[in-house]
Amino acid sequence: MEEQELQKKIPLVVIVGPTASGKSKLAVELAHWLQTEIVSADSMQIYRGMQIGTAKPTVEEMEGIAHHLIDFVELNEPFSVADYVAHAKTCVERIAQKGKPGVEQRPVQSTPKSAPVQVQPTAPVQQPQE
Numbered sequence: 001m002e003e004q005e006l007q008k009k010i011p012l013v014v015i016v017g018p019t020a021s022g023k024s025k026l027a028v029e030l031a032h033w034l035q036t037e038i039v040s041a042d043s044m045q046i047y048r049g050m051q052i053g054t055a056k057p058t059v060e061e062m063e064g065i066a067h068h069l070i071d072f073v074e075l076n077e078p079f080s081v082a083d084y085v086a087h088a089k090t091c092v093e094r095i096a097q098k099g100k101p102g103v104e105q106r107p108v109q110s111t112p113k114s115a116p117v118q119v120q121p122t123a124p125v126q127q128p129q130e
Contacts, residue, residue, distance in 0.1 A: 010092055011101035024057045027103050028065050036100040037066040039091045046073045046084070 013030060015023045027038050040046070044054040048071045056070060068091040073079045095102045 010096040012092060013101055013103045015103065019055065024055070024061060028057075028061065028063050031065040031103050032063065034101055034103065036103055037068065037091075037095050038103045039088055039095070040067060040069045041084075041088065042070075043084075045070045046079065047071070047075050048073065049075055 013034070015027050015030070017023050030036075031038050042054065044050055045056050046069055047054075050056075057067065069084070069087055072087075092102045
């Protein structure tokens, strides 16, 4: 891999928070606004057949937005963090090749539900031109 490739920065919006805090809804709203796609970083949503206890978004909740890394690994298939990183990197790069930022959502299990979620933008977000 060339040094320039390693230094290339890809815009990525990351939404983190505790379970049931509204991350999926916010991710879909942002994806509509930014005209982009969502990459899930939930360790259980990757598995097919794990509907209970994973809070996977329904087709209706996805609102036509492409979601990546949901329901793509069989329960009996070995899958590591390194596997996830490789798949996520590929998804984010493909989204960036379309000229779009990615939106990643991930749960934070150690954040108490009473803890406020703070958003600290690193740069102003501009609404896409129509």
